[in-house]
Each structure stands twice: as structure tokens, then as C-alpha cells.
Amino acid sequence: MTRKKRVAVLISGRGSNMTALIKAAKAADYPAEIVGVFSNRAAAAGLGTASADGIQTASLAQSSFDSRLDFENALTKILENWAVDFICLAGFMRILTPQFTERWLGRAINIHPSLLPAYKGLDTHARAIADGVSEAGCTVHFVTPGLDEGPAIAQARVPVRPDDTAESLAARILIEEHKLYPKALEMLASGQITYNG
Numbered sequence: 001m002t003r004k005k006r007v008a009v010l011i012s013g014r015g016s017n018m019t020a021l022i023k024a025a026k027a028a029d030y031p032a033e034i035v036g037v038f039s040n041r042a043a044a045a046g047l048g049t050a051s052a053d054g055i056q057t058a059s060l061a062q063s064s065f066d067s068r069l070d071f072e073n074a075l076t077k078i079l080e081n082w083a084v085d086f087i088c089l090a091g092f093m094r095i096l097t098p099q100f101t102e103r104w105l106g107r108a109i110n111i112h113p114s115l116l117p118a119y120k121g122l123d124t125h126a127r128a129i130a131d132g133v134s135e136a137g138c139t140v141h142f143v144t145p146g147l148d149e150g151p152a153i154a155q156a157r158v159p160v161r162p163d164d165t166a167e168s169l170a171a172r173i174l175i176e177e178h179k180l181y182p183k184a185l186e187m188l189a190s191g192q193i194t195y196n197g
């Protein structure tokens with residue numbers, strides 16, 4: 001079998017998508033392994049979950065650097081030390097510079113809780129409900145300099161119910177996120193999909 005691709009997951013909080021990726025990657029025939037988890041918040045709950053699973057973790061606060069670029073250069077050093085092939089952003093709530101996203105172009109993916117290109121940015125669930133849409137969902141896409149703008153790899157759809165709140169819709173979408181992200185990473189790590197701009 002060809003070598004498993006080395007993957008770092010970047011988180012800012014809970015890390016439930018990270019957990020779904022770690023779980024999927026435990027399968028012997030999964031084409032990727034999660035070799036490290038990074039957070040911009042030392043208190044991110046997901047760091048503890050990853051450590052408990054024997055995965056190395058690191059955190060850096062952007063506020064302790066003079067600039068976003070310095071922060072990202074330190075992050076790049078960590079990722080290079082881990083010798084990662086791919087990066088998965090999983091609830092990583094930091095805007096990345098074009099220098100960083102271009103360096104990782106085609107090798108960094110993100111999960112977003114909307115059917116992109118609809119509802120880029122924050123508060124996706126509340127905005128979808130306010131607009132009265134009948135369908136919502138999640139998207140895994142390549143990370144490019146534009147926020148939530150890179151080409152989509154995969155999407156999952158869920159119905160929006162008349163009595164939905166932002167919380168109930170988010171919970172229904174999250175179930176799909178946990179299935180979609182491991183599938184998308186599998187496609188990328190196995191070479192079934194590649195970035196071509």
C-alpha cells in the first residue's frame with residue numbers, strides 16, 4: 001500500500017470535526033493519518049481530545065506575535081516539523097493571509113456550515129433561517145485567499161424545518177459534517193481529486 005498522507009487538523013474550539021477525522025483515519029485502509037492538531041487557542045477543548053488519542057498538539061496565540069504573518073510563519077514551522085502533506089481546517093476561526101493560503105494551495109481544505117457559495121462567513125445558520133430557505137447544509141472546499149471561496153470538493157444537504165432555530169439547524173448539519181469531512185479528505189489523500197484552480 002502507498003504511504004498514508006500526513007495530515008494536520010487546525011481547530012479553535014470543540015473539535016468535533018477533528019474527532020470525526022481522527023476516527024475515520026484509524027481504519028487501516030484510510031489513505032491519511034492525523035499526525036498533529038494545532039489550535040490558535042490553548043484552551044480549545046479539541047486539544048485535550050487529540051492528546052488523549054495520542055496525537056501531538058501545539059497551540060500559539062496570534063496575540064503573542066507582532067503580525068499575522070509572524071504567527072503564520074511560526075505555524076508553518078510546526079506544520080513542516082510534522083511533515084504534513086495536507087491541512088484540514090476544522091472550525092479554525094482565524095483568517096489566513098494570501099501568503100499562507102498560496103503556500104498550501106491544493107493542500108489545505110476547510111469545512112463550512114453552509115451550501116457555499118451561499119452564506120460565507122459567520123452566523124450561517126441564523127442567516128439561512130432568516131431568509132426562509134428550505135435547504136441548508138455543509139461544504140468541504142479547497143482553501144484559497146478569498147474567505148470561504150475555494151472550489152468545493154463535496155457538499156451535504158439537510159432540510160430546514162419550519163420550527164428550526166439556529167441551534168437545531170446547526171446540530172442537524174453537524175451530523176452531516178462529521179460524515180462529509182472524512183469522505184472529502186479520503187478523496188483528496190487518495191488522489192481522486194486534485195486542485196486545478
Ligand code: GAR
Pocket residue numbers: 011012013014015016017018090091092111112113121138174177
Ligand atoms: C463546524 O460547524 C464548522 O463547520 C464551523 O465551525 C464548527 C466547528 O465545530 N466552521 C466554520 O464556521 C468556519 N467558517 P467543531 O469544532 O465541533 O468541529
